[in-house]
Amino acid sequence: MLTPFLLLLPCLPQPQFDGPQPPVQEVEASEDPSAVHMATGVKVGEVTGTSAVVWTRLTVAPEANFGGAPWADDAQAVPEGLTLAAMEGAVPGAPGEVRLRWRKAGEEGFRHETPWTAVDPARDFTAQFTLTEGIEPGEHYFVAISARPPGAQEGSLLQLAGFRTPPGPAVQAPARFTVVSCQSWRRRDDPANGHRIYPVMQGLDPDFLVHTGDVVYYDKPGPFAKSPELARHKWNRLYALPFERAFHERVPTWFMTDDHDVLKNDCWPGQSYGEISWEEGLDLYREQTPSGPRPYRRVRWGRDLEVWFMEGRAFRSPNRMPDGPDKSIWGAEQKAWFKRTFAESDATFRVLVSSTPIVGPDRGNKNDNHANKGFRTEGDELRSYLAEHDDVFVICGDRHWQYVSQDPASGVWEFACGPSTDAHAGGFSERNRSEAHRYLKVCGGFLEVVLEYEEGQPRLLFQHRGVDGEVLHADRRLPTRGR
Numbered sequence: 001m002l003t004p005f006l007l008l009l010p011c012l013p014q015p016q017f018d019g020p021q022p023p024v025q026e027v028e029a030s031e032d033p034s035a036v037h038m039a040t041g042v043k044v045g046e047v048t049g050t051s052a053v054v055w056t057r058l059t060v061a062p063e064a065n066f067g068g069a070p071w072a073d074d075a076q077a078v079p080e081g082l083t084l085a086a087m088e089g090a091v092p093g094a095p096g097e098v099r100l101r102w103r104k105a106g107e108e109g110f111r112h113e114t115p116w117t118a119v120d121p122a123r124d125f126t127a128q129f130t131l132t133e134g135i136e137p138g139e140h141y142f143v144a145i146s147a148r149p150p151g152a153q154e155g156s157l158l159q160l161a162g163f164r165t166p167p168g169p170a171v172q173a174p175a176r177f178t179v180v181s182c183q184s185w186r187r188r189d190d191p192a193n194g195h196r197i198y199p200v201m202q203g204l205d206p207d208f209l210v211h212t213g214d215v216v217y218y219d220k221p222g223p224f225a226k227s228p229e230l231a232r233h234k235w236n237r238l239y240a241l242p243f244e245r246a247f248h249e250r251v252p253t254w255f256m257t258d259d260h261d262v263l264k265n266d267c268w269p270g271q272s273y274g275e276i277s278w279e280e281g282l283d284l285y286r287e288q289t290p291s292g293p294r295p296y297r298r299v300r301w302g303r304d305l306e307v308w309f310m311e312g313r314a315f316r317s318p319n320r321m322p323d324g325p326d327k328s329i330w331g332a333e334q335k336a337w338f339k340r341t342f343a344e345s346d347a348t349f350r351v352l353v354s355s356t357p358i359v360g361p362d363r364g365n366k367n368d369n370h371a372n373k374g375f376r377t378e379g380d381e382l383r384s385y386l387a388e389h390d391d392v393f394v395i396c397g398d399r400h401w402q403y404v405s406q407d408p409a410s411g412v413w414e415f416a417c418g419p420s421t422d423a424h425a426g427g428f429s430e431r432n433r434s435e436a437h438r439y440l441k442v443c444g445g446f447l448e449v450v451l452e453y454e455e456g457q458p459r460l461l462f463q464h465r466g467v468d469g470e471v472l473h474a475d476r477r478l479p480t481r482g483r
Helices: 197-203 226-237 242-248 278-288 334-342 373-387
Strands: 003-006 028-030 041-046 052-057 095-102 128-130 141-150 157-162 175-180 208-211 254-255 297-301 305-309 351-355 392-396 400-407 415-417 437-441 446-454 458-467 473-479
Touching: 003 175, 041 141, 041 242, 041 254, 052 157, 052 437, 157 351, 175 197, 197 297, 197 446, 208 437, 226 242, 226 278, 297 446, 334 351, 400 473, 437 473
Parallel strands: 175 208, 208 254, 305 351, 351 392, 392 415
Antiparallel strands: 003 028, 028 157, 041 052, 052 128, 095 141, 141 157, 175 446, 297 305, 400 415, 400 437, 446 458, 458 473
């Protein structure tokens, strides 16, 4: 007999949605060993005014095996005599079916639903759904994800998620989003719960999160993930952590690739890492995140804000290729799309998000981004192009320090979010502050971006926050061009 109970997660600040408030997670549990669970939670992403992508995965147990056998630093495979399920953080997948139902806040009952759909064992027992029916701009939505084991007629588990859709381009509406980068399992600052920035960000009630990449680190120890099996293990153990799970049930995310979660440090097309080919590395990323059909995207948030999320790995030239007009990080097709859509936009503020720096300055020994000499030609091209437009700002991840800089040549501004924890900060010294820096701090945390209004006039606020949420630096911008 199924006995419903409420699975209580750590006491975290919850964002306030309009309309009735469902519990964070409501579970009908059973001692039946065939029951399925969702230990890696749910992720919502790619939310526009008319669509959203929902990701989920079925698991054998309701929680990860956090008490499992520890990984040796030099491990590249499961130790002899053990199984992956026996290792610390393991979250074995399970076959079964899932169904989504969703409704607008304030509506009675769930008016829209998907058919029961089998999760894919070849894709780590995951399933992704693109919701379009009933999705409208400027609304709040609740999603109920039901699951059942193979052959069952009724769902044995229910998990809830929520998201907001952006308002239409004619609507004057405030916005808030956060930006993170570089999160490591071994450098998480709450060993039992995950990364402390997640409940802090959740308490700010952002409309969405941008993860600029290095979500996991295949090429870092404990273990080195040189096979798809171990790559998936690194994803699963991270998103089974309570802080991460609770956050992604409530905040949609735009996920962006970077080197460590495609293959290895500073990688480019044609390379491999152990058994993982370049194509498989990109596919594993799409498998583990809510993904749309194209890796470069944009979202318009009302009248005054538009944000571009650029793909920095899939189309790049080899780092060691001599610099010149044919060497590119973005590739010709993506770059043409960006310039066309950017020029067409009438948003008051335009924000470009790049996984890697465009302005910098970066360390002299790096050669992987537009701020380095290895991609200087395209970097100069992009900075010159952006300088032709008003009220434009660049946000980047990848660097393990926070900064605000202004390019001396073009005047373009860049805001680097820094790494997710203080333990992950480093690689730069505050003594190396240059003429380009307006703010520089080697620390962990995140970047918060707020579109706000004063007497009807929009302004954009950039706030660098530490891991506990303290504001370390604030930069408020007024529009310089008339509407």
